[in-house]
Amino acid sequence: MNFVLRAQTLMLVIISWTRLARAEGQCYLDDTESECALCWITLPGQVPILRRCPEGLILAQWITPPPRKLVENQQYQIEYSLAVSSEVSSYIIPASGGRGSLREVWHANLHSCVRSRGACTPFVSDNPGLSTHSRSTASNLSTTSTESFETATFSEQLALPEESYVIIAHLRVTSSMNIFDNTTYTACSASSPEQCAVYDIAIGKGADVEKKPINISYENAYTYLAAVVTVLLVVTSSFVWALYTNKLDRCFKAIFNDTVKHLCQFLLSCASTTAYTISFRTVVLKDERLMDFVPLGYFCTIVGWISLLVSFVFLAKHTYDDRNKQILRTKAVLAEEKSRYLQHSNKVKARRRLEILVSSCQGMLFRDIPFIATQFYVLSVVSSSSTAALFSLMASGISLGLKSQDMLRLPKAYKNCMKASQNLRSADISSSSALRSSMRSRLSMRSRKWMKPNNRSPSERKEKQPWESRKKRTSPSVPISETTEPSKGARDQNGCTGKTCTMAHALCYES
Known part of the structure; x- marks a missing residue:
C-alpha cells in the first residue's frame, strides 16, 4: 500500500512538472521573491493541474514571512493567511481531513524543501534530507472588515538545520465549482468529497539556514590564560627548586x-x-x-x-x-x-x-x-x-x-x-x-648446666643461683663492689693477684 501511494505521489509530481510550461505564471518556482500564489486543481477523476491562482478570487499571502537568513535550530514564528472572495466561498465544502471535525480550510502547514533537490510542491512527501513538513492544522473562513473576502489565518514555529531551502505555505480547500471555467459539481458534498474539486494553494520563499555564530569572550580567555600561566610557573619553580636542592630524584619518584x-x-x-x-x-x-x-x-x-x-x-x-x-x-x-x-x-x-x-x-x-x-x-x-x-x-x-x-x-x-x-x-x-632448633639448643644447654656435678658446699651453691648472680653482677668469693686495690704480691683464694684478675674471675662466674 505504501509503495502504491509513493508511486502515485511521484506520478503527480512528474505530471505537475510536465505542465509547468503551460502555466501562465510559476511564481516562486521561478523566483523565490515572488508574491503570487500557485493553485493545483484536482477535478473529480483527473490529475492535478497547475495554474496561477486568480488574484480576485483566491489570495494567499505571508503575514510574517520566513527571513532570508536563518540560524540553525533556532525557532522562528511564521504567519500566513488565505483569503477567498465571497463569490467562491459559497461553493466551499467543509471537510475533515481525517481529524473528525469539519473545516473549510482542512489542511494548512509549512513545507521546507532542500533547494538543490528539485522543485518544492505540495505533493513532495515528508522525507529527511528532501523535505520537512510542519504539523497540519485546520480552520474556518471568517468575515473581515472587507466584506468581499473571507479569511483564515495560521501561525506556526519553524526551526531547520543548516541548508538552503525553499519554504512554502500549503493550504487545501474543497469546492463544488471550478473557478477557472465556472463548472459546478452537483454531486459534491461533505459526505462525497471525491466528487468535488480540490484546490492545493501554495506560496513560497527562499531561505538560507546558517550555522549558529560562536560568541568569543576575551575576558574569559584572559582568565584561562592567567590560570594556565600560573600553573606552569608553579610547576617550573618546583622543578627548579628540586634541582637546586638535589631532590630531583625524589620529585620524579613522587610524581611517577x-x-x-x-x-x-x-x-x-x-x-x-x-x-x-x-x-x-x-x-x-x-x-x-x-x-x-x-x-x-x-x-x-x-x-x-x-x-x-x-x-x-x-x-x-x-x-x-x-x-x-x-x-x-x-x-x-x-x-x-x-x-x-x-x-x-x-x-x-x-x-x-x-x-x-x-x-x-x-x-x-x-x-x-x-x-x-x-x-x-x-x-x-x-x-x-x-x-x-x-x-x-x-x-x-x-x-x-x-x-x-x-x-x-x-x-x-x-x-x-x-x-x-x-x-x-x-x-x-x-x-x-630455626625457632625449634634454637629452643632445643637452649633447653639442652640449660639441662647440662643444672645436671653438672658440683662439689661445693650448699652455702656456696646457694650463692651461685643464676638469678641472684645476674642481678648482683658480683663474684661469689670476691664482690666487685668490695674490691679494692690489692697490695703487691697479695693473692686471693683463687690464686689471682691484682684487680684485673679478680674482675676476670667475677665475669667468668657470672657467665
Whole structure:
C-alpha cells in the first residue's frame, strides 16, 4: 500500500512538472521573491493541474514571512493567511481531513524543501534530507472588515538545520465549482468529497539556514590564560627548586609512582563516566531516532558506574596498604623476623600490583570499550554533535590506551604473585625450623648446666643461683663492689693477684 501511494505521489509530481510550461505564471518556482500564489486543481477523476491562482478570487499571502537568513535550530514564528472572495466561498465544502471535525480550510502547514533537490510542491512527501513538513492544522473562513473576502489565518514555529531551502505555505480547500471555467459539481458534498474539486494553494520563499555564530569572550580567555600561566610557573619553580636542592630524584619518584598513576586514571574514568551520563540524558533520551538505543544506554551507564565503584575500592585499599607499611615493618623487626618480613612485603606488593591490573582490565572491558562503541553510534546518528559526548569519547579513548598496557602486564603480575606466595611459605617453614632448633639448643644447654656435678658446699651453691648472680653482677668469693686495690704480691683464694684478675674471675662466674 505504501509503495502504491509513493508511486502515485511521484506520478503527480512528474505530471505537475510536465505542465509547468503551460502555466501562465510559476511564481516562486521561478523566483523565490515572488508574491503570487500557485493553485493545483484536482477535478473529480483527473490529475492535478497547475495554474496561477486568480488574484480576485483566491489570495494567499505571508503575514510574517520566513527571513532570508536563518540560524540553525533556532525557532522562528511564521504567519500566513488565505483569503477567498465571497463569490467562491459559497461553493466551499467543509471537510475533515481525517481529524473528525469539519473545516473549510482542512489542511494548512509549512513545507521546507532542500533547494538543490528539485522543485518544492505540495505533493513532495515528508522525507529527511528532501523535505520537512510542519504539523497540519485546520480552520474556518471568517468575515473581515472587507466584506468581499473571507479569511483564515495560521501561525506556526519553524526551526531547520543548516541548508538552503525553499519554504512554502500549503493550504487545501474543497469546492463544488471550478473557478477557472465556472463548472459546478452537483454531486459534491461533505459526505462525497471525491466528487468535488480540490484546490492545493501554495506560496513560497527562499531561505538560507546558517550555522549558529560562536560568541568569543576575551575576558574569559584572559582568565584561562592567567590560570594556565600560573600553573606552569608553579610547576617550573618546583622543578627548579628540586634541582637546586638535589631532590630531583625524589620529585620524579613522587610524581611517577604507582599511587599517583592510578589516581590519575581513576579521575579520568570519573570524568568519562560523568560525561557519558550527561550525554545520555541530553542527547539519547531527547532524540526520537535513538529510542531503540535507550535500554542499551541505561545498561552501559549503570555498569559503568559499578565498574567505577570497584576501581575506587581497589584504589582505597592500595592507599591503606601504603599507610600501614611502616607499622608492619616495625612489628616485623621487633619480632626478629626480618627475612619473613621481606618475603611478606614482596607478596603484598605483588598482590597489590595484580589487584590494580585486574581493576584496570575490568574498567577497560566494562566501561571504556562500551562507552566508545555506543558514543560512535550516537554521533553517527545525531547530526549535531554534543560536547559531553565528544569529551566522553576522548576521555574513554585515552583511558583505553593506558589500560591496554596494563592488560599486557597482567600475566607477568600473576606469575610474580604466585612466586611471592611460594617464597613466603618457604620462609615460614625455615623460620619455624630455626625457632625449634634454637629452643632445643637452649633447653639442652640449660639441662647440662643444672645436671653438672658440683662439689661445693650448699652455702656456696646457694650463692651461685643464676638469678641472684645476674642481678648482683658480683663474684661469689670476691664482690666487685668490695674490691679494692690489692697490695703487691697479695693473692686471693683463687690464686689471682691484682684487680684485673679478680674482675676476670667475677665475669667468668657470672657467665
